Amino acid sequence: MLREFEIIIGYLELCFLQFFLDWLRALADRWMPVFILSAVHSGSVVLYTLWSKVYREPEWSDVVIFNEQPNSCPGIHTDPVCRKRICESCRTNRLIHYINQAKHTIDLAHLTFSHRAIYVAVVAAHDRGVRIRIVTDSQMLSVRGSVIHRLWSLGVPVHTAPARTMMHHKFVIFDGQRRIIQLEREQQKTFTGLWGSRGLVMTGSLNWTKQGTASNYENAVICSNSKSIDLYQQAFEELWRNFNPMSSDDVTYEDLRVNNYGKNLY
Amino acid sequence: MLREFEIIIGYLELCFLQFFLDWLRALADRWMPVFILSAVHSGSVVLYTLWSKVYREPEWSDVVIFNEQPNSCPGIHTDPVCRKRICESCRTNRLIHYINQAKHTIDLAHLTFSHRAIYVAVVAAHDRGVRIRIVTDSQMLSVRGSVIHRLWSLGVPVHTAPARTMMHHKFVIFDGQRRIIQLEREQQKTFTGLWGSRGLVMTGSLNWTKQGTASNYENAVICSNSKSIDLYQQAFEELWRNFNPMSSDDVTYEDLRVNNYGKNLY
Numbered sequence: 038m039l040r041e042f043e044i045i046i047g048y049l050e051l052c053f054l055q056f057f058l059d060w061l062r063a064l065a066d067r068w069m070p071v072f073i074l075s076a077v078h079s080g081s082v083v084l085y086t087l088w089s090k091v092y093r094e095p096e097w098s099d100v101v102i103f104n105e106q107p108n109s110c111p112g113i114h115t116d117p118v119c120r121k122r123i124c125e126s127c128r129t130n131r132l133i134h135y136i137n138q139a140k141h142t143i144d145l146a147h148l149t150f151s152h153r154a155i156y157v158a159v160v161a162a163h164d165r166g167v168r169i170r171i172v173t174d175s176q177m178l179s180v181r182g183s184v185i186h187r188l189w190s191l192g193v194p195v196h197t198a199p200a201r202t203m204m205h206h207k208f209v210i211f212d213g214q215r216r217i218i219q220l221e222r223e224q225q226k227t228f229t230g231l232w233g234s235r236g237l238v239m240t241g242s243l244n245w246t247k248q249g250t251a252s253n254y255e256n257a258v259i260c261s262n263s264k265s266i267d268l269y270q271q272a273f274e275e276l277w278r279n280f281n282p283m284s285s286d287d288v289t290y291e292d293l294r295v296n297n298y299g300k301n302l303y
Numbered sequence: 304m305l306r307e308f309e310i311i312i313g314y315l316e317l318c319f320l321q322f323f324l325d326w327l328r329a330l331a332d333r334w335m336p337v338f339i340l341s342a343v344h345s346g347s348v349v350l351y352t353l354w355s356k357v358y359r360e361p362e363w364s365d366v367v368i369f370n371e372q373p374n375s376c377p378g379i380h381t382d383p384v385c386r387k388r389i390c391e392s393c394r395t396n397r398l399i400h401y402i403n404q405a406k407h408t409i410d411l412a413h414l415t416f417s418h419r420a421i422y423v424a425v426v427a428a429h430d431r432g433v434r435i436r437i438v439t440d441s442q443m444l445s446v447r448g449s450v451i452h453r454l455w456s457l458g459v460p461v462h463t464a465p466a467r468t469m470m471h472h473k474f475v476i477f478d479g480q481r482r483i484i485q486l487e488r489e490q491q492k493t494f495t496g497l498w499g500s501r502g503l504v505m506t507g508s509l510n511w512t513k514q515g516t517a518s519n520y521e522n523a524v525i526c527s528n529s530k531s532i533d534l535y536q537q538a539f540e541e542l543w544r545n546f547n548p549m550s551s552d553d554v555t556y557e558d559l560r561v562n563n564y565g566k567n568l569y
Contacts, residue, residue: 096362098526100534104541148508198520205519207508240524241506242414242473253471254464256538258506258524258531260364265524268366272522275370 047088054084055228062227077227082218085231096261097235101131103243103255125251132239133158135259139167139211140234142220144273146172146206150245151182163193168220171195172276174204178287182246189283196280197287204276208240213270214263236266313354317498320350324494343493348484351497362527363501367397369509369521391517398505399424401525405433405477406500408486410539412438412472416511417448429459434486437461438542440470444553448512455549462546463553470542474506479536480529502532 061077103125129152136143136158143162150156150173163169171188175197178185189195198204210216212234221229241257243249327343369391395418402409402424409428416422416439429435437454441463444451455461464470476482478500487495507523509515 096528098528098531100531100538102534102538203514203519205508205515205521208522238524240508240522242471242508248469249471253469254542255471256474256506256535258504258535260526260528260531262362262364262526262528265364265366265526268368269522269524272366272368276520 050088051232054081058228074225074227075222078221078225078229081227081229082231085229088232097237097259098261099131099259101128101241101243101257101259103128103250103253103257129154129250132257135211135237135239136162138237141167141212141230142210142216143167143169144172144210144213144216144270145169146204146208146273146276147245148174148203148205148207149177149180150184151180152245152247152250153184155245156184156188159188160191163188163191168216169193170273170277172198172204172206172273172280174198175200175287176203178283185283195283196277197283198276198280206272206276207242207244208238208269208273210266210269210273211237211239213238213266213273215267215270235261236263237261238266238269240269316354320347321494321498327493340491340493341488344487344491344495347493347495348497351495355497363503363525364527365397365525367394367507367509367523367525369394369516369519369523395420395516398509398523401477401503401505402428404503407433407478407496408476408482409433409435410438410476410479410482410536411435412470412474412539412542413511414440414469414471414473415443415446416450417446418511418513418516419450421511422450422454425454426457429454429457435459436539436543438464438470438472438539438546440464441466441553442469444549451549461549462543463549464542464546472538472542473508473510474504474535474539476532476535476539477503477505479504479532479539481533481536501527502529503527504532504535506535 058077058081062074133155136155139162143159145159150171159169169188171185171193173185173195177183178197185195214231214236217230217234237259238261239257239259241255243255243257249255324343324347399421402421405428409425411425416437425435435454437451437459439451439461443449444463451461479502480497483496483500503525505523505525507521509521509523515521
């Protein structure tokens with residue numbers, strides 16, 4: 038009962054804040070210069086941080102284990118909540134669920150990315166306006182079935198590691214708090230998108246390839262621990278700064294053709 | 304003030320419980336049969352679980368990022384709390400710190416393991432009585448510098464994956480609660496070692512090789528989230544059950560010679 042009461046009070050506070058900030062924004066649009074907009078945004082971030090200390094739901098954690106037994110749901114996998122112990126489709130769908138949940142940003146650092154179903158989810162996220170950035174290895178770019186070129190041609194920015202070293206990371210940050218604030222500053226927003234979203238980081242041994250999900254023994258851990266997300270975000274920003282953007286020189290006609298017609302996507 | 308008071312009360316309770324359980328144990332050693340010993344152990348596990356809900360410290364999380372700039376502390380690395388942004392030795396030492404902290408058990412699932420300094424820490428853990436189990440890939444066993452054979456010859460049990468698939472996991476569980484309880488049941492203990500230890504799981508992209516720590520871009524995340532540890536522990540037990548124990552047929556004289564004289568360890 039007390040808990041329900043707290044939730045109601047929390048929502049009322051939220052509505053009031055949104056109303057108040059919209060009003061400030063309306064004022065700002067007419068009369069106020071950029072620095073006031075930015076001060077209002079900072080204020081709304083501070084309010085969110087205070088609010089989350091009181092009302093935020095407990096930490097989320099999840100582990101997805103893949104192993105060597107593929108196709109244990111033979112034919113077309115139709116049951117979305119498959120209870121079979123070993124089912125490649127439903128395990129992959131658990132990963133895709135997190136991509137579908139992303140509201141604002143996805144920062145992706147993967148050695149190699151060629152999994153068809155995960156690719157479709159990333160493209161869907163891109164289409165609904167999620168800001169995606171990719172950091173990847175330069176030598177694995179041209180691996181058979183890699184979808185990096187195709188994402189790049191759809192407008193997703195890609196930075197690649199120098200050729201001499203291996204970008205062996207396999208992590209993704211969804212709705213990282215620091216990245217959302219940075220984007221909102223750039224877009225001069227007043228009301229922060231932090232309220233409705235929860236940051237998550239996914240890491241582990243899994244490469245986003247069909248061999249990873251359907252053949253190897255693999256693990257992926259997903260958690261909402263804000264300290265971990267912050268440390269991964271710092272690592273991502275550092276890679277992003279130090280790596281070179283992918284240019285059209287890196288893309289051959291063959292890369293786009295193969296990927297566009299999906300012949301070698303697996 | 305209230306917090307300090309709670310801590311003092313917590314310790315007093317702990318002392319009282321330990322005294323009470325020691326007394327029960329003394330009784331048991333004289334008169335009681337095995338099932339009473341086991342009941343007392345279960346009781347102490349339940350008490351620990353209740354206690355940890357009230358007094359347990361907040362969740363631990365840590366992320367160690369490796370990248371391509373090796374030897375940034377040239378020559379002999381002497382400062383144990385090196386503040387340099389890029390220093391391979393101090394990053395590796397952060398991993399080794401967790402191995403040194405393990406009190407009861409280490410469950411290790413790694414594709415390949417050839418890092419000299421980490422190997423030394425694992426052997427030290429084995430020597431101080433930590434129960435280590437290793438699950439690894441059968442094809443990577445004979446990779447140059449692999450220390451698995453040597454650990455096996457020291458008495459660490461090793462199970463290997465079937466040859467046709469890749470055991471691509473890179474995770475380690477330190478002092479997993481479930482494993483500690485299982486071992487204590489086997490050893491017919493009454494007082495549980497859970498009180499003084501904290502479970503941790505380490506995962507990420509890092510293989511325990513010198514290339515991983517000194518050359519690639521890599522990450523390792525360490526967390527004490529009990530749900531994650533439980534899920535990893537389940538995965539480990541499943542691998543352990545399904546894989547075959549390593550036997551002397553898998554070890555050649557060459558493997559042991561190379562490893563024993565450390566020539567190719569890197």
